[in-house]
Amino acid sequence: xxxxxxxxxxxxxxxxxxxxxxxxxxxxxxxxxxxxxxxxxxxxxxxxxxxxxxxxxxxxxxxxxxxxxxxxxxxxxxxxxxxxxxxxxxxxxxxxxxxxxxxxx
Numbered sequence: 001x002x003x004x005x006x007x008x009x010x011x012x013x014x015x016x017x018x019x020x021x022x023x024x025x026x027x028x029x030x031x032x033x034x035x036x037x038x039x040x041x042x043x044x045x046x047x048x049x050x051x052x053x054x055x056x057x058x059x060x061x062x063x064x065x066x067x068x069x070x071x072x073x074x075x076x077x078x079x080x081x082x083x084x085x086x087x088x089x090x091x092x093x094x095x096x097x098x099x100x101x102x103x104x105x
Contacts, residue, residue, distance in 0.1 A: 003054040024055035
């Protein structure tokens with residue numbers, strides 16, 4: 001299951017995580033974000049052994065979005081040992097997205 005992050009949980013569940021984490025930065029008004037959501041959930045089912053899947057609403061947590069330099073959404077950031085190791089911006093087909101994610105693991 002994709003974890004919904006908050007300001008408090010972001011540090012513990014992402015920056016201090018032992019396993020790599022991919023975070024979907026999204027907003028309710030973003031059409032491409034809504035189209036990405038089911039793809040992201042499908043990938044979580046296939047890849048949860050390799051990394052944790054999480055999402056955070058940039059409107060509810062603008063401070064985190066600002067700290068992460070989010071300029072456009074959807075934006076997926078892959079973290080390993082608390083550091084950004086990859087970033088995927090925009091909507092893409094599931095196979096292409098999976099390939100992008102695996103390239104950063």
